[in-house]
Amino acid sequence: xxxxxxxxxxxxxxxxxxxxxxxxxxxxxxxxxxxxxxxxxxxxxxxxxxxxxxxxxxxxxxxxxxxxxxxxxxxxxxxxxxxxxxxxxxxxxxxxxxxxxxxxxxxxxxxxxxxxxxxxxxxxxxxxxxxxxxxxxxxxxxxxxxxxxxxxxxxxxxxxxxxxxxxxxxxxxxxxxxxxxxxxxxxxxxxxxxxxxxxxxxxxxxxxxxxxxxxxxxxxxxxxxxxxxxxxxx
Amino acid sequence: xxxxxxxxxxxxxxxxxxxxxxxxxxxxxxxxxxxxxxxxxxxxxxxxxxxxxxxxxxxxxxxxxxxxxxxxxxxxxxxxxxxxxxxxxxxxxxxxxxxxxxxxxxxxxxxxxxxxxxxxxxxxxxxxxxxxxxxxxxxxxxxxxxxxxxxxxxxxxxxxxxxxxxxxxxxxxxxxxxxxxxxxxxxxxxxxxxxxxxxxxxxxxxxxxxxxxxxxxxxxxxxxxxxxxxxxxxxxxxxxxxxxxxxxxxxxxxxxxxxxxxxxxxxxxxxxxxxxxxxxxxxxxxxxxxxxx
Numbered sequence: 001x002x003x004x005x006x007x008x009x010x011x012x013x014x015x016x017x018x019x020x021x022x023x024x025x026x027x028x029x030x031x032x033x034x035x036x037x038x039x040x041x042x043x044x045x046x047x048x049x050x051x052x053x054x055x056x057x058x059x060x061x062x063x064x065x066x067x068x069x070x071x072x073x074x075x076x077x078x079x080x081x082x083x084x085x086x087x088x089x090x091x092x093x094x095x096x097x098x099x100x101x102x103x104x105x106x107x108x109x110x111x112x113x114x115x116x117x118x119x120x121x122x123x124x125x126x127x128x129x130x131x132x133x134x135x136x137x138x139x140x141x142x143x144x145x146x147x148x149x150x151x152x153x154x155x156x157x158x159x160x161x162x163x164x165x166x167x168x169x170x171x172x173x174x175x176x177x178x179x180x181x182x183x184x185x186x187x188x189x190x191x192x193x194x195x196x197x198x199x200x201x202x203x204x205x206x207x208x209x210x211x212x213x214x215x216x217x218x219x220x221x222x223x224x225x226x227x228x229x230x231x232x233x234x
Numbered sequence: 235x236x237x238x239x240x241x242x243x244x245x246x247x248x249x250x251x252x253x254x255x256x257x258x259x260x261x262x263x264x265x266x267x268x269x270x271x272x273x274x275x276x277x278x279x280x281x282x283x284x285x286x287x288x289x290x291x292x293x294x295x296x297x298x299x300x301x302x303x304x305x306x307x308x309x310x311x312x313x314x315x316x317x318x319x320x321x322x323x324x325x326x327x328x329x330x331x332x333x334x335x336x337x338x339x340x341x342x343x344x345x346x347x348x349x350x351x352x353x354x355x356x357x358x359x360x361x362x363x364x365x366x367x368x369x370x371x372x373x374x375x376x377x378x379x380x381x382x383x384x385x386x387x388x389x390x391x392x393x394x395x396x397x398x399x400x401x402x403x404x405x406x407x408x409x410x411x412x413x414x415x416x417x418x419x420x421x422x423x424x425x426x427x428x429x430x431x432x433x434x435x436x437x438x439x440x441x442x443x444x445x446x447x448x449x450x451x452x453x454x455x456x457x458x459x460x461x462x463x464x465x466x467x468x469x470x471x472x473x474x475x476x477x478x479x480x481x482x483x484x485x486x487x488x489x490x491x492x493x494x495x496x497x498x499x500x501x502x503x504x505x506x507x508x509x510x511x512x513x514x515x516x517x518x519x520x521x522x523x524x525x526x527x
Contacts, residue, residue, distance in 0.1 A: 050419065074422030086417030088410050099410050102403075102422045151422055 001026045001186055002047070002078070002155055007056030009039075009046045016042040017053070018210040024155070024188060029181045029200055031218075032190045033231055034207035040190040041083060043207065044157045047188075048080035049073045061154065075103040077154030083163055083190075085144045089133035093124055096132050096143055100150025109152055117146040120176060138169040145176065155186040162193050170196060194231040198222070206230065241496070244375055249492030250485065251381045254388030255446045257484035259465045261395060261477055262439030268412040268475030270429040271333065272323055275340040277440055278462025279347035282455065284311050284441025285448040286351060289360045300365050307445065308438045315437025318343070319430040327429075351455040359452035362445065384446050391442065392481070399477075404431060412475060464491075467511045473521030482522060 002024040009017035016039045024030045034040050045051040047058060049070040058066045065073050070080075088096050097117060101110040118125035121142040127135065132143060141161055148156050158177065162170040170193060178200040181187045191197050198204065204221035206214040214227050221227045259281065266274050287307045292298045322339055326332045366379035399405040407428050410418040419425055444453075447461065468487055472479030487510060494506050514521060 048420070050416070069424070069426070070419045071422045071424040074420070079422075080420050082416065082420060084416075086414045086420055088413040088417055090413055091409065095406070099406060099418075099423075100421050102407070106422075147421060 001028075001061060002188065003059040004047070005057040005059075007043075007046060007053050007058065009042055009051055009053045011042055011051070016210050017046060020056070020207075020210070020212055022205055022212065022215055024186060024203075026186055027181075027184060029178070029187045029202045030189070031194075031197060031201035031204045032188065032207060033192070033194050033204060033227075035230070036192070038208050039210040040207055041159055042210075044080060044159050044188070044190055047157060048078065050080070071103070074151050075105065077152060079148045079151045079153035079156055081144050081148040081156055081158040081161070083159040083161075085140055087132040087135075087140060087143060087147070090131060092129050092131060093135070093143055094128040096147055097124075097150050100147035101152070103151065106150060106152040110150070113150045113152065117149055120149075120179065121146055137164050138166075138172070141165060141169075141173055142176070145173075145180075149180065149185075153185065155188060156180070157188040157190075159190045160192065161189075162191060162196070167196075174200060240374065242493070245492045245496045246489055247375065247377065248381070249489035251385050252492065253484045253488030254385050254392075255443050256461075256465055256468055256488050257481050258388050258391050258395075258446075259440050259443035259461065260468045260472065260480040260484050261392065262436035262443075263465055264469050264472070264475055264477060264480045265408070265412075265432055266436040267469075269408050269432045270319070270323070270411075271415075272336050272433075273333070273340070274433075274436070275337055276318070276344040276347060277436075277465070278458030278460075279344040279351075280311065280315070280437050280458070281440045281444040281461055282351055282453060282458035283314075283347060284444035285362065285453040285457075286355055286360070287311070287441070288445045288448065289355075289362055289453055292363065303445065304442075307441060311441035312434040312438040314434075316430045316434035318437070319433035323429075323433070324426070348455050348458075355453075355455065357455065359454040359457070361452055362448040364449045380449060387442075387446065391439070395439075396477075404428065408432060464507055467507050467514070469521075470514050471510060471521055473523040476521070476523040479521055479523030 005021050007017055007020045008015070020043065032040055032043065042051060046053050049065070049068055053066065057064065060076055060078050063076065065076065065078065088099065097114055098110065101107050101113060106113065123139055124142060124146055127139060132140065135143060145158065145161065161173050161177065165173065174197045177187060177189065181200070189197065198218060198221070201218050204216065204218055204227065205212055206227055214221065214224055216224070263274070263277055266272055284307060287310060288303045291303050291306060322343060323336055326335050326339065329335070364380040365383045368379045370377045370379060370382065399409055407418065407423045410421070410423060411425055411428055415425065443461065451457065468483045469480055471487060472483030491503055491506060495503050
């Protein structure tokens with residue numbers, strides 16, 4: 001469904017992504033792990049068109065998206081859920097969700113999508129008239145994921161959804177993402193809390209210094225010495 | 235009624251009427267910064283050119299009338315603004331120091347437009363006919379129908395613009411961009427397109443201001459700088475990017491301007507604007523309701 005071939009990205013002068021290639025199949029839960037500052041977020045921003053890659057190719061759903069602007073990529077169903085949230089603070093929860101359904105395709109399914117998001121996150125329904133600025137960390141995180149779903153996403157690329165959340169809330173967010181995945185959504189998740197989330201993943205990919213150093217099924221990752229050393233506490 | 239009280243009320247009414255024209259121009263200057271993050275130094279020149287376009291139509295066709303002028307000039311200004319964004323701003327956007335660069339480039343554009351106006355229309359000031367003639371005398375005050383029309387047109391534009399922002403898709407995407415540009419990009423709003431629409435809209439608004447104020451102040455090649463400066467102070471006072479702030483600031487400052495012009499004389503009007511500007515910079519650089527530093 002999503003295929004990267006020898007992708008390179010520079011962040012200013014810094015060569016952040018080096019020769020990255022991988023493939024995500026439809027319906028997969030693809031987990032990207034790696035130490036802080038090693039290029040995971042840059043990778044997601046590159047895929048979603050917020051950063052320009054310097055060489056390589058990205059194919060989504062059979063079409064090349066390498067040089068497309070973000071709005072076109074969103075229209076195709078590849079949606080980025082940012083670590084920094086980027087909600088619209090002075091708009092209500094409901095208006096934030098509605099803006100998620102911006103492209104023509106998503107707008108025609110706005111009602112169904114809202115029902116789905118409210119069923120997934122009942123708290124958002126309760127607070128639907130509240131300004132996004134007044135949400136708690138956990139609620140805001142759910143709103144960012146919900147807004148992503150609203151865009152009629154086929155693949156959600158989610159960046160560190162657990163950031164700044166208490167451990168019990170983290171678990172809740174991971175479980176919700178797993179639920180979305182079970183409903184058929186392909187998930188590309190960047191996350192540091194490997195222990196809490198690895199049980200949901202189909203595949204695990206470890207990035208260090210902008211390189212992929214491991215990419216395999218969860219079972220392989222759990223027995224790989226290097227992955228264990230970095231994340232699973234030996 | 236006491237003659238002083240009556241005069242003061244008359245002056246305040248006149249201030250409110252000027253405020254309405256300043257307000258629509260202020261909104262135009264404010265949205266262009268709030269949404270597309272560009273400070274447009276050629277804003278005053280677009281004011282002048284809007285009025286010149288209207289004057290040309292009246293000069294060329296003896297049967298010309300104001301509804302037709304609005305119908306031709308405003309869309310024309312909209313496309314001129316969009317073209318300016320495409321040609322002048324777009325290629326500079328996101329480069330290093332691009333915000334300062336665009337300021338410089340739009341300043342250059344202003345010089346170009348002013349000189350072009352000088353060549354095409356000459357240095358002599360041009361009048362626009364009043365939209366309406368005659369006076370009204372409600373409760374012993376004098377109010378020209380022209381001023382009343384200006385007030386009604388300006389208020390209608392402000393209301394329509396407010397509805398446009400909250401009700402239409404384009405308006406909501408403008409709000410989204412002004413609140414979080416990356417967020418807007420993530421949800422799939424084509425921000426580059428919205429930038430050029432914003433430029434177009436802003437240019438149409440200042441062109442409207444030019445047409446509304448021209449019957450009062452005449453049109454000349456450099457005539458746009460004075461209102462531009464006032465509108466700039468209004469927007470700084472109200473808070474760059476805040477429409478509500480701009481409306482309050484226009485009302486407060488235009489009434490003060492009218493009172494000063496009446497009480498101290500017209501010489502003190504420009505010093506008053508400078509003083510307000512310095513005051514804003516010194517005590518509250520974000521303005522009354524501004525979110526932009």
